[in-house]
Amino acid sequence: MAGVDVGGSSGKRRTVDSEVNMIPFIDLLLVTIAFLLITAVWTHMARINADAQVPGKPNEDPLKLEDVKPKYLHIEMRGEEKFVLIWKQGETVVNTVDVPRKEVKIQQGRVEVIRFPDLGDKIQEEWKTNGQHANASDPVADQAVLHTDNKTEYKYIIAVIDALYGTKRDRTVNGKTEKIPAFNVTFSIN
Amino acid sequence: MPVQKPGRRLFHFIPLDFVRRKVSGGGNRAVVASLSLTSMIDFLVVTVVFLLMSFSASGDLPRPKGVTVPKAENTLDMLEAPVVSINGSQILVDGLSAGNTRAIEESDRLQKIEELFNLLKNKREMWARIHGNDKPFPGVVVLQVDQEVKAIVVKSVFQTSAYAGFPNISFMVDSITKASGK
Known part of the structure; x- marks a missing residue:
């Protein structure tokens, strides 16, 4: 039988030479591998959050009501040539930016991954200028509203939401800082 | 010698x-x-x-036939919630039929899907019966949508879920690692 020699023995003293029994050891390793292979999750499912509760949950502390009206970022994705980013404060349009619709397609197996890197960069830039909730102690995220036509395929919607969630900010809770998405997204019904 | x-x-x-x-x-x-x-x-x-090291107990959800979820980078971990599955022909809530995708696509208008609304409402009531008033209702639902489904179906399901008391909606995606260069 195979063994691992870890030293020699001398005289009548208790031997310091011990052996690891290789057969159960290899059996254990093989069973562990078989278990892990069977229970392995090869495709990791995750989620992208959206919120239908707009403008958000009621403010719990009325004393903290801000005088400043919230700004919403409206993303218009109905055009075939461009996206339009519109910052609105109430009914007032604060800023409008056109972003050329340059999609990057990556084939991954059966799934075609659509990405809009230019849109992601522009949203980040816009949030730095117009975002209202950049403070790390602020629990509220800026609100984005997605406008899409009825025929748009779901994968394009996810690509735009993914680009939107690429903009991150710091959030400190109990002295611990982590990166969270700067926006919360919802759909426009029209 | x-x-x-x-x-x-x-x-x-x-x-x-x-x-x-x-x-x-x-x-x-x-x-x-x-x-x-x-x-x-x-x-x-x-x-x-x-x-x-690569073992993970989360994200292990059954995927019904005909549903290929899109891939995304900026994702969150999956959570325990009712799953609304939408493929090219039907809408299912935890495996139960809750509407017809084609009918919504053909009508081309935003609508409240009655079957889906009733099933989700039942789930909410069931949750309230189990947990009582001790714990606030999370109102989370996970949409498992095929990547080819049209936006009108997604918007209708989104709106119906909100009406049924599930305003926190998550879209299930296949998580991919962030590309180094865009």
């Missing part, structure tokens, strides 16, 4: 292939093959470590 006359020796540089063949099985292929135990154990240990 007496000095003895050396016996016959084989020199290493003499290529006595027929002797080597004889020793290793008489010209036939050897029956006994040795396995290097050290390298085998090394390999097994490395495999176990790799599998343990």
Whole structure:
């Protein structure tokens, strides 16, 4: 039988030479591998959050009501040539930016991954200028509203939401800082 | 120890292939093959470590036929919530039929899907019966949508879920690692 020699023995003293029994050891390793292979999750499912509760949950502390009206970022994705980013404060349009619709397609197996890197960069830039909730102690995220036509395929919607969630900010809770998405997204019904 | 006359020796540089063949099985292929135990154990240990590191108990959700979820980078971990599955022909809530996708696409208008609304409402009531008033209702629903489904269906399901008391809506995606260069 195979063994691992870890030293020699001398005289009548208790031997310091011990052996690891290789057969159960290899059996254990093989069973562990078989278990892990069977229970392995090869495709990791995750989620992208959206919120239908707009403008958000009621403010719990009325004393903290801000005088400043919230700004919403409206993303218009109905055009075939461009996206339009519109910052609105109430009914007032604060800023409008056109972003050329340059999609990057990556084939991954059966799934075609659509990405809009230019849109992601522009949203980040816009949030730095117009975002209202950049403070790390602020629990509220800026609100984005997605406008899409009825025929748009779901994968394009996810690509735009993914680009939107690429903009991150710091959030400190109990002295611990982590990166969270700067926006919360919802759909426009029209 | 007496000095003895050396016996016959084989020199290493003499290529006595027929002797080597004889020793290793008489010209036939050897029956006994040795396995290097050290390298085998090394390999097994490395495999176990790799599998343990990549093991994850979350994100293991069954995917019904006909649903290919899109891939995304900026994702959150999955959570326990009712799953609304939408493929090219039907809408299912935890496996139960809750509407027809084609009918919504053909009507081309935003609508409240009655079957879906009733099923989700039942789920909310069931949750309230189990948990009572001690815990606030999370109102989370996970939409497992095929990537080819049209936006009108997604918007209708989104709106119906909100009406049924599930305003926190998550879209299930296949998580991919962030690309280094965009």
